[in-house]
Amino acid sequence: MNKVLLGVILGGILGIFDGLTAWFTPAARAGLAGIVVGSTFKGIVAGVLIGVFARKVHSLALGVLFGLGVGLLLAFGIASMQHGYYFQIMLPGGMVGLIVGYATQRYGSSGQVQHAR
Amino acid sequence: MMWLSDQVVDQLRAAIELPDLTGTRYRTVRLIARGGMGAVWLAEDTFLEREVALKILDLADSEGVLASRVRQEALILAKLEHPGIVPVHDAGMLADGSLYYCMKYVQGQTLDQHVENLKSVSEQLRLVQRLAEPLAYAHSRGVLHRDLKPSNIMIGPFGEVLIMDWGLAKQIGTPNLDNDSKIASVPLTARATGVVGTPGYMSPEQSQGAAADPRSDIFSLGAVMVFILTSGGKLLQSLPRPLQAICSKAMATDPAARYQSVEHLICDVEKFVEQAPVNAYQESVFERLQRFAARHSTALVLVGAYLLMRILFIIFSRH
Numbered sequence: 001m002n003k004v005l006l007g008v009i010l011g012g013i014l015g016i017f018d019g020l021t022a023w024f025t026p027a028a029r030a031g032l033a034g035i036v037v038g039s040t041f042k043g044i045v046a047g048v049l050i051g052v053f054a055r056k057v058h059s060l061a062l063g064v065l066f067g068l069g070v071g072l073l074l075a076f077g078i079a080s081m082q083h084g085y086y087f088q089i090m091l092p093g094g095m096v097g098l099i100v101g102y103a104t105q106r107y108g109s110s111g112q113v114q115h116a117r
Numbered sequence: 118m119m120w121l122s123d124q125v126v127d128q129l130r131a132a133i134e135l136p137d138l139t140g141t142r143y144r145t146v147r148l149i150a151r152g153g154m155g156a157v158w159l160a161e162d163t164f165l166e167r168e169v170a171l172k173i174l175d176l177a178d179s180e181g182v183l184a185s186r187v188r189q190e191a192l193i194l195a196k197l198e199h200p201g202i203v204p205v206h207d208a209g210m211l212a213d214g215s216l217y218y219c220m221k222y223v224q225g226q227t228l229d230q231h232v233e234n235l236k237s238v239s240e241q242l243r244l245v246q247r248l249a250e251p252l253a254y255a256h257s258r259g260v261l262h263r264d265l266k267p268s269n270i271m272i273g274p275f276g277e278v279l280i281m282d283w284g285l286a287k288q289i290g291t292p293n294l295d296n297d298s299k300i301a302s303v304p305l306t307a308r309a310t311g312v313v314g315t316p317g318y319m320s321p322e323q324s325q326g327a328a329a330d331p332r333s334d335i336f337s338l339g340a341v342m343v344f345i346l347t348s349g350g351k352l353l354q355s356l357p358r359p360l361q362a363i364c365s366k367a368m369a370t371d372p373a374a375r376y377q378s379v380e381h382l383i384c385d386v387e388k389f390v391e392q393a394p395v396n397a398y399q400e401s402v403f404e405r406l407q408r409f410a411a412r413h414s415t416a417l418v419l420v421g422a423y424l425l426m427r428i429l430f431i432i433f434s435r436h
Contacts, residue, residue, distance in 0.1 A: 014423075024431040088430060095423045102419060 003108035007051025007100050008044055014096045015043020042074050046097055054104035063105035064098055071097015136173050139212045143171060143219065152284065155187070155215075159222060162206075169206060173217040184216050186284070191218035193260055193286045201251025203271075203279050223279055228270040228341070232348040238356070241345045242386055245338075247278040249386075252338060253379035255280075256331045259289045263329050265337035266318040267344055285313045287329070321370050332372040335382060339367025339375075359389055362398035 001009075019036030022028040028035060050067045057063065075093020079086045121129075135145050136158065143160040146168070150157045155174040162169045174187050194205040208218035225231075235241050248270060255262060262269075264285040271279045314323045320336035323329050343364050347353055353361060363385050369375045376382040385395040392412040394400055400408070410417060 021427050025434050095426060099419050099423060103416060
């Protein structure tokens, strides 16, 4: 499995999980479907960006930092739209980015093919 | 009456034993080792101005069985070109009719000296992997060593691993020189009984005088591996079970139950090093989970931390 696909799948799964945990907040239950879709989309976008980075840069430290940064940035955007809950949204978002960043650096193939001349 | 000191007597004895290298370009420096068939001398190649090792047959018996064995050893070594096999530079006959061959002089430590420096199992297994490479190469060329043991393995000054003393080596398919009652000066292990090898390291079939094959060398390699892994007083039973299983399979009494090639043995060693399942050991479900956790510990910690954070968020949001 290539790194981009790994990032997409992992980001999507964690995004779905993130969205579903909103069920434990009674005030958010009414909009749960939208939350799950949005969270999944955020996870997939993060996964694509982090996966592409992992294909280009082979450094565990940089991959983790980039993942953390992308996760925090996307989560900040979501939190801004919510006009609040910055900590509750950005902390999990940052962790998802961190996990995807680690996984894409550690696992998955680069998928780069060397052509013989 | 003048008495000679022990030191003088030793020097005189050494002078008498010196081989006659007249007519060659070598000059004797000192004796390195003496074996059943002859001696190995440190010498100087006066033409190339470098140190070499000369293996010289004791008897001036250029057509006898011992000479055939030495000639076979030199021929085998000359055909094996591998960084882990000591190269032969030259061969010939001395003025007194003794056969000799000249090989690279290896300065370094024997395996039993070197293992004291190895602290971790991974370092020890890396040594086993490097040791297996020249043996696998020799087998690919149809050559059996038949006397692999720690004292026949040297670690060179650059960390290179060399298999030495191919005196009992055999090209598969060539006549067996072992069954000959005329080899009076050859150790019992290689005489009319046809038994070749060293007790403790030779395979069961070798100890019974049966024909050896590559699996016999694998048995010896397994014994050397156990020697390395248990250096410093460690017990084999204290090692991880997959590693114990690899050693057991390499040293199985029945050749059919052993690894069938050096490559198969090293493949399992590499799998163990990579924390992957090895062919020699059937893991339980619990052991499989343990290995998975050890191999992916960081990822599991990260996911665990994420789940813990989520649970704490849920708990605090209810309050």
